[in-house]
Amino acid sequence: xxxxIYDVAALAGVSIKSVSRVLNREPNVSHALQEKxxxxxxxxxxxxxxxxxxxxxxxxxxxxxxxxASLTLQHMRSGRGNDYLSRxxxxxxxxxxxAGHHLLVELIDYGxxxxxxxxxxxxxxxRLDGVLLTPPNADDPRVLDILxxxxxxxxxxxxxxxxxxxxxxxxxxxxxxxxxxxxxLSLGHRKIGFVSGPAAYAASQARREGFLQALAExxxxxxxxxxxxxxxxxxxxxxxxxxxxxxxxxxVFASNDDMALGVLAAAGDLGVPTPxxxxxxxxxxxPGALFSAxxxxxxxxPVAEMAAAATRMLLAAKRGEASPSQEIDYxxxxxxxxxxxxxx
Amino acid sequence: xxxxIYDVAALAGVSIKSVSRVLNREPNVSHALQEKxxxxxxxxxxxxxxxxxxxxxxxxxxxxxxxxASLTLQHMRSGRGNDYLSRxxxxxxxxxxxAGHHLLVELIDYGxxxxxxxxxxxxxxxRLDGVLLTPPNADDPRVLDILxxxxxxxxxxxxxxxxxxxxxxxxxxxxxxxxxxxxxLSLGHRKIGFVSGPAAYAASQARREGFLQALAExxxxxxxxxxxxxxxxxxxxxxxxxxxxxxxxxxVFASNDDMALGVLAAAGDLGVPTPxxxxxxxxxxxPGALFSAxxxxxxxxPVAEMAAAATRMLLAAKRGEASPSQEIDYxxxxxxxxxxxxxx
DNA sequence: GTGAAAGCGCTAACAC
DNA sequence: GTGTTAGCGCTTTCAC
Numbered sequence: 001x002x003x004x005i006y007d008v009a010a011l012a013g014v015s016i017k018s019v020s021r022v023l024n025r026e027p028n029v030s031h032a033l034q035e036k037x038x039x040x041x042x043x044x045x046x047x048x049x050x051x052x053x054x055x056x057x058x059x060x061x062x063x064x065x066x067x068x069a070s071l072t073l074q075h076m077r078s079g080r081g082n083d084y085l086s087r088x089x090x091x092x093x094x095x096x097x098x099a100g101h102h103l104l105v106e107l108i109d110y111g112x113x114x115x116x117x118x119x120x121x122x123x124x125x126x127r128l129d130g131v132l133l134t135p136p137n138a139d140d141p142r143v144l145d146i147l148x149x150x151x152x153x154x155x156x157x158x159x160x161x162x163x164x165x166x167x168x169x170x171x172x173x174x175x176x177x178x179x180x181x182x183x184x185l186s187l188g189h190r191k192i193g194f195v196s197g198p199a200a201y202a203a204s205q206a207r208r209e210g211f212l213q214a215l216a217e218x219x220x221x222x223x224x225x226x227x228x229x230x231x232x233x234x235x236x237x238x239x240x241x242x243x244x245x246x247x248x249x250x251x252v253f254a255s256n257d258d259m260a261l262g263v264l265a266a267a268g269d270l271g272v273p274t275p276x277x278x279x280x281x282x283x284x285x286x287p288g289a290l291f292s293a294x295x296x297x298x299x300x301x302p303v304a305e306m307a308a309a310a311t312r313m314l315l316a317a318k319r320g321e322a323s324p325s326q327e328i329d330y331x332x333x334x335x336x337x338x339x340x341x342x343x344x
Numbered sequence: 345x346x347x348x349i350y351d352v353a354a355l356a357g358v359s360i361k362s363v364s365r366v367l368n369r370e371p372n373v374s375h376a377l378q379e380k381x382x383x384x385x386x387x388x389x390x391x392x393x394x395x396x397x398x399x400x401x402x403x404x405x406x407x408x409x410x411x412x413a414s415l416t417l418q419h420m421r422s423g424r425g426n427d428y429l430s431r432x433x434x435x436x437x438x439x440x441x442x443a444g445h446h447l448l449v450e451l452i453d454y455g456x457x458x459x460x461x462x463x464x465x466x467x468x469x470x471r472l473d474g475v476l477l478t479p480p481n482a483d484d485p486r487v488l489d490i491l492x493x494x495x496x497x498x499x500x501x502x503x504x505x506x507x508x509x510x511x512x513x514x515x516x517x518x519x520x521x522x523x524x525x526x527x528x529l530s531l532g533h534r535k536i537g538f539v540s541g542p543a544a545y546a547a548s549q550a551r552r553e554g555f556l557q558a559l560a561e562x563x564x565x566x567x568x569x570x571x572x573x574x575x576x577x578x579x580x581x582x583x584x585x586x587x588x589x590x591x592x593x594x595x596v597f598a599s600n601d602d603m604a605l606g607v608l609a610a611a612g613d614l615g616v617p618t619p620x621x622x623x624x625x626x627x628x629x630x631p632g633a634l635f636s637a638x639x640x641x642x643x644x645x646p647v648a649e650m651a652a653a654a655t656r657m658l659l660a661a662k663r664g665e666a667s668p669s670q671e672i673d674y675x676x677x678x679x680x681x682x683x684x685x686x687x688x
Numbered sequence: 689g690t691g692a693a694a695g696c697g698c699t700a701a702c703a704c
Numbered sequence: 705g706t707g708t709t710a711g712c713g714c715t716t717t718c719a720c
Contacts, residue, residue, distance in 0.1 A: 002468045004697055015707045020699060028705055047465035051398035052697035055712045060395065069441070072434050076648045080631060081430030089433075089449065090420045093411070097451040102470070104448055105433065107441040121391035124346045126446070232634075261635045268637075287424060287630065290576075291605045293612075293637030304420045348713055359691045364715065372689055396713035399696050692719080703708075 003044040012040035023048060050102070054127055063096055063314055064104040065089060065132040066143070070111055083286050084303055085134065088157060091307030092132055099315050101129065110137050116146055123150040130314030132157055132307065136201045139163065153317040155310035158303070160202030167317070168325040169310045173203045173283075176299045176330045177210025177253075180281055183297070183332060184251045185218050188340045189279060193224035193249035195238040195259050201230070207255045207283060223249040228259045235262020236269075243270050243278070250278065250341040257282035257289045257298055264292060264337070279338040294336035302328050347388040356384035367392060394446070398471055407440055407658055408448040409433060409476040410487070414455055427630050428647055429478065432501060435651030436476055443659050445473065454481050460490055467494040474658030476501055476651065480545045483507065497661040499654035502647070504546030511661070512669040513654045517547045520643045520674045521554025521597075524625055527641070527676060528595045529562050532684045533623060537568035537593035539582040539603050545574070551599045551627060567593040572603045579606020580613075587614050587622070594622065594685040601626035601633045601642055608636055608681070623682040638680035646672050 009016040014033060021029050022037040040046070054060040067085060075082050089105070096103045104126070112118060123146065131147060131154040133140075138159035144166060147154045155167040162168065184192055194211050197204030215222055224242050228234035235254055242249055243266055254260035260282030267274045274280060275294050282289060285300035306328050313323040353360040358377060365373050366381040384390070398404040411429060419426050433449070440447045448470070456462060467490065475491060475498040477484075482500035488509045491498045499511040506512065528536055538555050541548030559566055568586050572578035579598055586593055587610055598604035604626030611618045618624060619638050626633060629644035650672050657667040 006697080016698080017700090017707060018705090021706085024699085030705060033706080045461055045465060047469045049399065049471070049697055050469050051395040051404065051471065052712090053699075054395035055393065055399050055714085056697075056699040057712085058699085067437070072437060076431075076434045076438065079431070079629070079644065079646070079648070081425065081427040082434070083425040083427070083430070083631065086425030086427070086430035087420075087423070090416050090426065093416060093449055093451050094420065097413070102448055102450070104446055105437055106446070107437050117389055121389060125391045125394045127393070127395065265635075285423070287427065288632045288635040291608075291632040291636045300423065302423070304423070350713080360714080361691055361716090362689090365690085368715085374689060377689080393713055396696090397715075399698080400713075400715040401696085402715085690720080692717105694715105694717080696713105696715085699710105699712085701708100701710085704706080 003046040005046075005048065007044055008037065008040045008046050011044060012036040059318065060127040060129055061101045062104055062126060062128050063092070063101050063130045063132065063311065064106045064126065064128050065092060065134060066106050066108045066137070067134060068137055069107040069109040071136075072107060084284070087303035088132070088134060088307040091304030092311045095308045095311035095315070101315070104128070108137070108143075110140060110143075116142055119143060119146045120150060123147070123152055128152055129318055130154060130311075132310055132314070133166075134158065135203065139202060153314055155313050157306055157310050158203070160206050162325065167310070167313050167323055169306045169313070169328060170325075171301060171306065171328050171330045173206035174210040174213075176332070177207040177283070178214040179210075179332050180253060180283070180299060181211045181214035183334065184253065184279065184281065184338065185214065187251075187279065187338060189251040190220060191223040191249040191251070192220075193226065193242045193252040194222055195226050195228045195235060195252065195254040195263065197255040197259075198229045204255055211253055228255065230256050230258060232258045232262045232265070235259030236266045237262070239263035239266025240269065243267060243272055251338070252278065252280050254280065254282050257284045257286040257296060260296055260298070260337075261288055261292050264294075264296070275337050275339045276342060279341070281338050285333055289335075292337070297335045297338040298333055300331040300333050302330065347390040349390075349392065351388055352381065352384045352390050355388060356380040403662065404471040404473055405445045406448055406470060406472050407436070407445050407474045407476065407655060408450045408470065408472050409436060409478060410450050410452045410481065411478060412481055413451040413453040415480075416451060428628070428645075431647035432476070432478060432651040435648030436655045439652045439655035439659070445659070448472070452481070452487075454484060454487075460486055463487060463490045464494060467491070467496055472496055473662055474498060474655075476654055476658070477510075478502065479547065483546055497658055499657050501650055501654050502547070504550050506669065511654070511657050511667055513650045513657070513672060514669075515645060515650065515672050515674045517550035518554040518557075520676070521551040521627070522558040523554075523676050524597060524627070524641075524643060525555045525558035527678065528597065528623060528625065528682065529558065531595075531623065531682060533595040534564060535567040535593040535595070536564075537570065537586045537596040538566055539570050539572045539579060539596065539598040539607065541599040541603075542573045548599055555597055572599065572606075574600050574602060576602045576606040576609070579603030580610045581606070583607035583610025584613065587611060587616055595682070596622065596624050598624065598626050601628045601630040601640060604640055604642070604681075605632055605636050608638075608640070619681050619683045620686060623685070625682050629677055633679075636681070641679045641682040642677055644675040644677050646674065
């Protein structure tokens with residue numbers, strides 16, 4: 001029913017190999033032949049079968065984003081989407097689409113004891129052209145091992161450490177946190193609290209370091225350091241702890257927006273007016289940051305751009321071109337939630 | 345290098361057909377043979393090649409979500425994720441994963457004049473086992489035609505109309521909007537404004553109807569009707585228009601959360617205290633709804649559950665089972681943004 | 689209950 | 705420049 005390469009060859013009056021050559025833009029094909037083939041392809045509305053190509057050739061035209069299974073289940077249960085992942089996918093999707101590739105989303109159970117076996121089986125079953133590794137698992141050595149052994153190109157998106165394995169697209173979380181802290185300092189804050197993210201994320205560590213370094217440069221030490229886990233609730237708890245202390249900070253820097261919004265909520269709970277009595281800033285620029293009261297000062301991560309760049313790197317690797325690791329610029333977005341402290 | 349079905353057959357001392365039978369759980373296989381094959385599969389860490397299976401057989405083990413290309417580009421440019429799509433994907437992903445299928449995300453350019461040709465070419469190239477059609481394009485007759493002609497099972501997720509084509513998973517937007525309106529009425533509101541969504545979404549129409557019907561039942565007519573396009577800015581404009589009228593409403597029902605947050609922002613701009621002087625409610629329960637001030641009363645759409653159900657229907661269709669259209673329950677989430685009007 | 693043989697629709701070597 | 709011939713790793717058909 002559907003046209004095959006034989007139908008095209010027959011209609012164009014050439015061999016199937018010639019059709020294949022034209023389709024794959026191989027060199028050494030006469031212009032006349034090209035035209036004949038293109039015409040036949042057009043009239044038959046022909047499109048090569050992905051599976052046949054993938055089975056016979058070296059390429060599957062498939063790129064996969066590896067996504068943390070337990071994180072996904074967690075999001076599902078709470079009825080929430082994953083903004084970071086969504087933006088990442090949009091970026092990857094557009095590049096795949098333009099290059100005639102397809103984007104697969106694969107749930108990976110990083111907690112499974114048989115992770116390695118499953119992963120290598122998956123790679124053999126799929127024959128992926130490339131893999132996008134997403135946080136918080138862009139650094140997992142087990143995965144990197146399997147991927148390297150399978151010879152599958154991969155990009156670690158948003159990975160903090162330069163492991164010199166595979167390719168990498170990231171932004172400078174450390175520097176961004178430093179900038180944000182300087183922003184608070186420049187407003188006149190001296191008593192600044194910090195809410196850290198979960199240790200599983202390398203970015204948590206980087207943001208924390210940036211914060212501490214900026215303070216150190218100003219000859220200050222942190223007013224309070226509290227642990228969070230990137231959730232709203234943990235931010236609220238952290239905020240409650242910091243703000244119920246009589247010696248409370250005039251500003252709190254939370255390692256992500258959800259926690260920053262939690263701090264804002266805690267301030268509301270305790271009757272601490274924001275931003276008058278407390279400046280709060282976050283990190284990520286999630287949807288909620290724009291709509292909170294006051295709107296949240298934060299760091300915008302260009303996730304879609306990072307994913308698009310990563311996808312282009314994968315495509316280039318397929319052509320045999322090596323791409324260097326790439327750093328993408330962040331933007332500090334000042335909004336109403338940070339202002340100069342009242343009493344100075 | 346990687347094990348093939350021949351390796352497994354050789355190790356187990358059986359024919360490749362027997363291996364295939366065991367792998368596909370076909371009947372009429374002796375227990376002893378099954379065990380031998382399973383053992384060989386285990387020791388070789390064998391996993392069948394997706395492309396070989398798909399080329400030789402009827403199934404590709406691939407399910408695709410069709411996503412609107414222009415909408416995606418719009419989201420990318422604004423640096424935002426797509427919460428609805430993200431939740432939909434999470435739901436589909438989990439089901440695919442459990443069933444040993446893979447989820448493909450396909451960007452579809454619904455605005456292209458050659459949509460039909462591209463789509464049918466895509467279907468032949470991919471040989472999909474099923475397709476998830478997402479709003480606002482779950483009703484597009486061109487797409488339904490192509491899908492039906494190709495014999496590809498599909499589910500229209502979140503589709504408003506029962507076209508009796510393919511399968512459908514939806515929630516009752518009309519009823520939900522009616523409930524929400526009754527909620528406002530029960531609080532004592534009589535002057536209620538409405539901000540509608542874009543006509544391209546069938547849900548816009550349904551929500552509008554539900555609103556009008558609830559009002560009609562109460563013997564009321566809408567205080568104001570304004571057109572929006574589901575964006576924050578359009579909500580802000582609509583809010584500004586309604587609230588600058590001296591005869592302003594005491595409550596505004598916006599067709600989605602982003603617009604409701606826009607209305608809240610407009611109230612802030614004009615110094616109208618919320619929720620004291622103005623109740624606002626939305627629809628969708630997006631991330632921003634929880635963090636706005638005041639937190640937004642809204643309708644929670646169980647998008648992930650809808651997508652999971654849709655995926656299960658696709659899988660069932662593959663087994664030859666017909667699934668009836670399914671309606672998923674919504675939840676009205678009352679928060680601080682709606683309260684009784686001050687002067688009654 | 690099990691196996692042999694013939695494709696599925698391509699790409700990759702290798703001729704010419 | 706162009707065509708011929710083998711596979712790729714499975715499922716399917718049809719024997720036995």
